[in-house]
Amino acid sequence: MRRAAADNEYLHKDFHGALSTGIEYLHRRCGEDAVRDYLRGFARAYYAPLSAALREQGLVAMKEHLERMYQIEGGAINLTCSSDELLLEVEACPAVTHMREHGYAVARLFSETTRSVYEAICEGTPFAVEVLEYDDATGRSRVRFFRRAA
C-alpha cells in the first residue's frame, strides 16, 4: 500500500482517547493541579498566535477559531458574538462523543481541556472566560468569553 499525505484527510479522532489517557495518567500520578498546569502550559505555548489575535482583533478571532474547530470535528454549536461577549453553546462535545462511542475511558478531568485551555488562551488579553455549564457525560457545555472590567 502506497499513500501520500494528500490522499487522505487528517482526522484521527482516536487521538482524543490518547489525550484522555494522558490526562488520567497525570491526574493519578501527580494530582489535579498537575493536569491544569500541563493544559495551561500547552495552551500558552501552542495557542500563542490565537492569544495574539485575540488581543489584536478581539473576540472575532476566538469565534473564527471555534467555528473552524467544530467544523473539523463535526460538532453542533451555536455562537453569539458581540465586541464584548462571545457565548459558545455546544450540544455535545465531539471528543467525548467519539470516546463514548468507541469505548475509550473519559478522564475525570477531561473538562479541563475546555476550562484550563480557554483560560490560558485569554491570559494577557482584554478578555476572560467562564464555563457556565459542562456535562461530563456528553461534554454539552456553555462557555462565555467576555471583556474584563477596566
Place this chain on the structure above:
Amino acid sequence: MIPCTDFIPAYSELFKCLEARGGREAVLDFWNYLSDNFLGNLKRLVEEHGIRGCWLYWSHTLNEEAADFTMELDEEAREFRIVMHRCPSKGRLLACEHIEPYHDYCGHCDVLYRRVLEPLGYEYAYDMSRCDEAACSVTIRDNRKQVR
C-alpha cells in the same frame, strides 16, 4: 476542547511536562502506561489475525493520520514493514515554528508498539536514524514457532 488535529503538539508538550516533573523515567513510565491502556486494539488484532493484524491496525491509523507511507505485508515471509516517507506527527511538530518538539518525540513509537508485540512473539525493529527529517521505518517479524 482540544481538536484531534491539535493532539500532536499536546502530546509532545505532555512529554516535556512529565520530564520536567520526574525526568526521563517519568516519560518512559507514561509510554508504558499508554501502551498497556490504549493499544488493546493492536493487541487484539495481532492475536486474532497474526502478522496481518499489523496491516489491519496501521491501515486504519496511518490513513486517518494522512501519512505519506509505503506499507508491505508478506505473509509467506511472516513480515510486515512500514516505510514512513513523511511522518504526519513529527512533520507537524517540525513545521510548527513557535513550539519546540520534545527532544525524543519519536521514542514513543519504539516503546509503545514494542511493548505490545514482543510479548506476543514478534520482533520489532525500528529505524529512527532519519527521525529529524520526519522519516523512519519499522519491520515486524512473526517469530512464533509455526504449528504444523
